[in-house]
Amino acid sequence: MHGLIQPDPFMSKSPSSLPIEIKISTVVAISAILHSVDPIAIDAALKQMTGGVSDFFEDEFAVIDVGAIAAETTYIDWRALVDLLKKYRLNAVAVRGATPAMSEAIKARGLALDDGAGAERAREDVAAATAATAAVTIVPVQQPAPVPPVQPQQPVPAQTAALPAMIVDTPVRAGQRVYARGCDLIITAAVNNGAEIIADGSIHVYAPMHGRALAGASGNADSRIFGLSLQPELVSIAGVYRTFDDGFPAELARQPAQIRLVGDRIDISSLTSHR
Amino acid sequence: MARIIVVTSGKGGVGKTTSSASFSTGLALRGHKTAVLDFDVGLRNLDLIMGCERRVVYDLVNVVNGEATLNQALIKDKHCDNLFILPASQTRDKDALSEDGIERVLNELVKMDFEFIICDSPAGIEHGALMALTFADEALIVTNPEVSSVRDSDRILGIIQAKSRRAQTGGEPVKEHLLITRYSPKRVENDEMLSYQDVQEILRIPLIGIIPESESVLHASNQGNPAIHFKGTDVAEAYEDVVARFLGEERPLRFTNYEKPGLLQRIFGAK
Numbered sequence A: 001m002h003g004l005i006q007p008d009p010f011m012s013k014s015p016s017s018l019p020i021e022i023k024i025s026t027v028v029a030i031s032a033i034l035h036s037v038d039p040i041a042i043d044a045a046l047k048q049m050t051g052g053v054s055d056f057f058e059d060e061f062a063v064i065d066v067g068a069i070a071a072e073t074t075y076i077d078w079r080a081l082v083d084l085l086k087k088y089r090l091n092a093v094a095v096r097g098a099t100p101a102m103s104e105a106i107k108a109r110g111l112a113l114d115d116g117a118g119a120e121r122a123r124e125d126v127a128a129a130t131a132a133t134a135a136v137t138i139v140p141v142q143q144p145a146p147v148p149p150v151q152p153q154q155p156v157p158a159q160t161a162a163l164p165a166m167i168v169d170t171p172v173r174a175g176q177r178v179y180a181r182g183c184d185l186i187i188t189a190a191v192n193n194g195a196e197i198i199a200d201g202s203i204h205v206y207a208p209m210h211g212r213a214l215a216g217a218s219g220n221a222d223s224r225i226f227g228l229s230l231q232p233e234l235v236s237i238a239g240v241y242r243t244f245d246d247g248f249p250a251e252l253a254r255q256p257a258q259i260r261l262v263g264d265r266i267d268i269s270s271l272t273s274h275r
Numbered sequence B: 001m002a003r004i005i006v007v008t009s010g011k012g013g014v015g016k017t018t019s020s021a022s023f024s025t026g027l028a029l030r031g032h033k034t035a036v037l038d039f040d041v042g043l044r045n046l047d048l049i050m051g052c053e054r055r056v057v058y059d060l061v062n063v064v065n066g067e068a069t070l071n072q073a074l075i076k077d078k079h080c081d082n083l084f085i086l087p088a089s090q091t092r093d094k095d096a097l098s099e100d101g102i103e104r105v106l107n108e109l110v111k112m113d114f115e116f117i118i119c120d121s122p123a124g125i126e127h128g129a130l131m132a133l134t135f136a137d138e139a140l141i142v143t144n145p146e147v148s149s150v151r152d153s154d155r156i157l158g159i160i161q162a163k164s165r166r167a168q169t170g171g172e173p174v175k176e177h178l179l180i181t182r183y184s185p186k187r188v189e190n191d192e193m194l195s196y197q198d199v200q201e202i203l204r205i206p207l208i209g210i211i212p213e214s215e216s217v218l219h220a221s222n223q224g225n226p227a228i229h230f231k232g233t234d235v236a237e238a239y240e241d242v243v244a245r246f247l248g249e250e251r252p253l254r255f256t257n258y259e260k261p262g263l264l265q266r267i268f269g270a271k
Helices: A039-050 A078-087 A100-108 A117-132 B016-029 B060-064 B099-111 B127-134 B147-163 B185-189 B196-203 B215-223 B234-246 B263-268
Strands: A029-033 A060-065 A090-096 A112-114 A166-168 A177-180 A185-187 A196-199 A203-209 A212-215 A225-230 A234-237 A240-243 A257-262 A265-270 B003-008 B034-038 B083-086 B116-120 B138-143 B175-183 B207-212
Touching: A029 A090, A039 A078, A060 A078, A078 A090, A078 A100, A100 A112, A166 A177, A177 A185, A185 A196, A196 A203, A203 A212, A234 A257, A234 A265, A240 A265, B003 B016, B003 B127, B003 B147, B016 B034, B016 B083, B016 B116, B016 B138, B016 B175, B016 B215, B016 B234, B060 B099, B099 B116, B099 B127, B116 B127, B127 B147, B138 B147, B138 B196, B147 B175, B147 B196, B175 B196, B196 B207, B207 B234, B215 B234
Parallel strands: A029 A060, A060 A090, A090 A112, A166 A185, A177 A196, A185 A203, A196 A212, A203 A225, A212 A234, B003 B116, B003 B138, B034 B083, B034 B116, B138 B175, B175 B207
Antiparallel strands: A225 A257, A234 A240, A257 A265
16 A cells, blocks of 8 residues: 555655755855955055965955944945956855944845854854754855865865864975865874975974965964974964065074064074973 | 876986986896886977987877877887887977877776886976876975975975875875986085985975986987996996885985095096
8 A cells, every 4th residue: 555655756755855954054254355446456455465376366256344444435346256266266255244234235245244244143143053953953054165276186174063173294395285274284204395285274284394385375364383403484363474585593493493473573482492 | 007107306407307317228138028108298309319200200299199109109119118208299389288198098008008108398397297207106306406396395395285186086105205316426525515314304204215417427318329228338227226115125315526636636636
């Protein structure tokens, strides 16, 4: 008798066969903080920042933050702004810090409003939901590698809620770029000249480190760079960088040291001498 | 089981073709059926160094495009019965090599019972170089003891780790060997050249041999005979060591120490 009942394809219990599945995901986006609404000035600044490198931004998501100028600005040409960011391969998805007067125009352009409170509320909702029932699974989803590691086979940070450090056990060679998105980066093999290691958190290198090291890549000024033997070409923390044209300070080279941001200055200190 | 070995460097003029010629000859002299393929489409050199340029009828591109069979294109070496050369084309460009075509040619060589297939890569990191390394099981990284060559070797190692078929399919990684060429112990002594230890410290792959800088290499190339045939020269012995180490023998490193000329030598001006 049961054999006569036709299974309804739309009633399948398997979640993977549902036409849509809703999960909470964390998406990494960069903030484009505007201090001007003049498209020409913004264009010039972006051009200078990217130095003509067409893939400086790798089709990343961007939140346009107008909080700094919203009060004294009455009109923003959202279309021009979105197109301009697109030209630099930034995909505007939302606007943050907008005044209520702006919201119509923003929504009309298909952009979301991120008023901070919304994010806060979402976080509370998630907390409440997880506390109340285990039905909601929180799966932070990383974008599919918007900064394309030149090495596609490089390990990608594990996608768990806590985002543990990304660990690399093979030498990072000239032309290779490793990016630990949203976490610390630990490297147990040599980093060579011409390589680039980037982390949103701190960087630890347990072998000779040459090349370029950029910690706090999404703005965390508390990030640091630790190494057993440092001789980098360039270091950067939260966007503040220092090059070593005349060589890395000899008294700190090739020995355990850390690099951090003190005020707006890159500070290098030994990890052995003061202990 | 056939082994496919790419001879590559990134930088040009470091000795890839010289090394491919001597390495493949060395393997063949030890009785292994060996093929050596010139991937430098547009700038063929291997046939000159092997001294078979006048016997080239068909080339790698012809075989890849199905215009000739492998048997028609392979040239038997003038010295060794079990060494065959597949020259590059001088009239095509590098894009003529398709990945499918190369894979087919290599598979066919494997079926013909070749034990070693040596792929002589062009310089650079473009299409031709990628095609040469894509199917490699092992890689000879030819490096001169100077900074730009080492940097380029580092770069090509990264590319092998990313782009080779073994890397892409998650198989066992390509086995890498460091071959340092044009090494001059005297210039190392005078700090004009990186030492082999310096090079190894940067590249961090096992050293398979050191070929000393020598005029006999130029001499060999001009004559169209691989340098390994010039018995008694330090270069020939160094390449023989490389082949022996590659086949699993233990050989001590040679030609790495500078011996200051003695008084008599200085007086009578030995070279």
